Amino acid sequence: MTNLWSPITLGGITLPHRLAMAPMTRSRAKPDGTPGDLAPEYYAQRASLGLLISEGTQPSEDGQGYLATPGIYTDAHVAGWRKVADAVHAADGRLFIQLMHVGRRSHPDNTPHHRQPVAPSAIASGDSMFTMSGMQPVPQPRALETEEVQQTIADLAYAAKRAIDAGADGVEIHGANGYLVHQFLAPDSNHRTDEYGGTMKNRARFAIDVVRAVVDAIGPQKTAIRLSPGVATGGIAEGQDNDDLYRYLAVELGTLGLAYLHILYARNDPLLEDVRRSFGGPLVLNRPGRSRQQIGADVSAGLADIEALGVMALANPDLVQRLKTGAPLNDVRSALFYAGGGAEGYTDYPAIGIV
Incomplete structure (x- = not known):
């Protein structure tokens, strides 16, 4: 039985225990997408969690969905994240920046270029989103042309390089929660007829191509991906019909030697076990709603190598x-x-002892 407090190595970094901070949007970036002035303190306060997975960070103007989220594609962004990475390292933590292209889950009022959102297909999510004018329905997106898909992959690889330039220990590609990668995976949001749509393998192709491009840019030991099989969100409701896609994806990702695979749990233990076995590398598990008493149970049971904590980490530095x-x-x-x-x-x- 693995102990929660035993060390583990992910890629090229050794962590003191089996806990991590899950990615959490905080909407406190500057208007140009540079991390806010308090971001270094916020992350450094939580460095004892070992592995800190940052808030979702857009790789391009098209990738932004929400107000005041950070980017990692300009020199100013890199300088801002360098302050965060330096603060985390000084506090003996490690930082993976999560690359989040939201795809159709965006509103023009929240982006620098104020253009229509992009997605695998011109299918609206049905969401509403907070903007400076209040809550507004998310508009129907524009379907990416095949050559634009290639540019989007290149954007993510470039953002990964910029994250490493900023001193991050690695990047986590956001392939979950109804955002762009997930939109390609799900049959109800991907109606494409080119090589990125239709069959299970075609729908998985974008995720695999993104991961390979990032691996080529920064190396496998600095590359990770987050998936959320079966999680209904952002207009996506895969159900068990898409389980075999995740089994296939786990096999393909497992050949690349990634730092870790991060799974947002959706109460499907057989699929989780299959994915873990097929991937073969370290698995980080985020189980929303976990009680204090349940922390460590997934590591002890062999379902995960690391447990990622969200709100508890936010409220308890x-x-x-x-x-x-x-x-x-x-x-x-x-x-x-x-x-x-x-x-x-x-x-x-x-913190403890501070009133």
């Missing part, structure tokens, strides 16, 4: 110490998850 000592957890202030640009609800959660 010293979560590892609290778990080890049995100290109580801070109350979560969910109304401040995305609010404002100051310290409140961001860097002001107290």
Whole structure:
């Protein structure tokens, strides 16, 4: 039985235990997409979690969906993330920047170029999204031309190189939660008739091509991907009909020697076990709604090598110490998850002994 507090090596980095911070959008970036001034402090406060997976970070103007999310494709972005990476490393943590192209889950009012969202197919998600004018329906996207798909892959590989330029230890490609990669995987959001649509292997092709391009750019040990098989979100409802795609994808990804595969759990243990076995490398598992008492159970059961924690990590900068000592957890202030640009609800959660 693997102990939660035993060390593990992912790619080229050794971590002191089997916990990680899950990626969480905080909407506190500057208007140009540079991480906010408090971002280095926010991430460094949580460095004891070992592996910090950043908030979703757009690889291009087309990739942005939400207000005040960071980018990683300009020199200013790189300089901002360098401050974050330096702060995390000084606190003995490791940082993977999550590359998030939202695809159709975007609104023109939230992007630098104010253009129509892009997606595998011209199918709206049915979502609404917060903008400076309030909540608005997400518009119907424009289907990417085949050559534009290739440019999008190149954009993600370029963003990966820029993340490494910024001092990150690696990148995690966001292939989950109804965003662009997931939109290509799902049959209800991908009606393409070229090599990126139709059959199961064609729908998996974009994810595989993205991962290969990123591996070519920065190496496999610095590359990871997050998937959410069976998670219904953003107008996607795969169900079990798409399970075989994830089994196939796990086999293909397993040949590339990635740092890890990150799975957002959807209550399908047989599929999770198949994916873990087929991938063969380290598996990070994010199980939303996990109680304090359940932390470590997935590692002990052999379902995962690392457990990624979200809201608990957000509200408790010293979560590892609290778990080890049995100290109580801070109350979560969910109304401040995305609010404002100051310290409140961001860097002001107290550590043990600080009132």
